[in-house]
Amino acid sequence: QTGPGNPYRVVLLGASGVGKTAFASIFAGAADIQSDFTYEKCFISDEVCEKTVEVDGEPATITLLDTWDAETDTDCQSSQQCNMQTGDAYLLLYSITDRPSFLRASELRITLRQFRPVHHTPIILVGNKCDLVRRREVSVSEGRACAAVFDCKFIETSAAMQHNVWEAFHGIVRQLRLRRDSK
Ligand code: GDP
Numbered sequence: 001q002t003g004p005g006n007p008y009r010v011v012l013l014g015a016s017g018v019g020k021t022a023f024a025s026i027f028a029g030a031a032d033i034q035s036d037f038t039y040e041k042c043f044i045s046d047e048v049c050e051k052t053v054e055v056d057g058e059p060a061t062i063t064l065l066d067t068w069d070a071e072t073d074t075d076c077q078s079s080q081q082c083n084m085q086t087g088d089a090y091l092l093l094y095s096i097t098d099r100p101s102f103l104r105a106s107e108l109r110i111t112l113r114q115f116r117p118v119h120h121t122p123i124i125l126v127g128n129k130c131d132l133v134r135r136r137e138v139s140v141s142e143g144r145a146c147a148a149v150f151d152c153k154f155i156e157t158s159a160a161m162q163h164n165v166w167e168a169f170h171g172i173v174r175q176l177r178l179r180r181d182s183k
Pocket of ligand 1: 014015016017018019020021022023128129130131132157158159160161
């Protein structure tokens with residue numbers, strides 16, 4: 001059961017610059033344009049935001065954790081590792097305009113497998129910045145193939161256009177519910 005006392009911990013992972021902060025501010029800020037449900041702004045701290053969203057007519061409370069990339073900021077390695085251990089679900093972001101960030105997502109997926117050996121941890125591979133069509137370095141089919149290898153879902157998003165960002169959050173809630181219901 002999830003509720004105010006038992007929120008889902010969703011962790012944002014990915015290289016620096018892929019759009020994690022942009023994702024977190026969409027989550028924290030504006031109303032969900034996908035449904036008429038309006039949420040209150042709710043910040044616990046700069047990196048943690050908790051709020052209740054409505055998915056398929058049922059409320060779900062999400063605690064969203066943003067992490068820095070350990071590669072670019074060594075001080076934060078422990079925060080990222082901690083989040084890897086405690087998350088219920090993960091949004092693994094890369095930028096479609098930045099191939100190294102796509103490779104970084106693969107590395108993070110492998111690290112995640114060490115921390116979360118349990119098979120059914122919901123993970124969505126997110127190819128962000130799909131509005132930047134002319135700067136694309138990673139094709140849709142590469143993203144999809146990578147997700148298939150990783151045994152996770154795949155979505156392309158544009159935080160700048162607010163395109164598919166809520167679909168990603170809703171998708172993670174649906175996966176968490178499927179897992180809950182199959183227990
Ligand atoms: P983070 O380091 O992963 O937190 O990345 P940020 O959220 O800070 O984003 C890095 C830069 O990319 C910022 O200048 C954002 O405005 C920009 N950005 C993030 N998402 C998108 C997107 O979907 N499209 C475009 N065009 N720019 C984006």
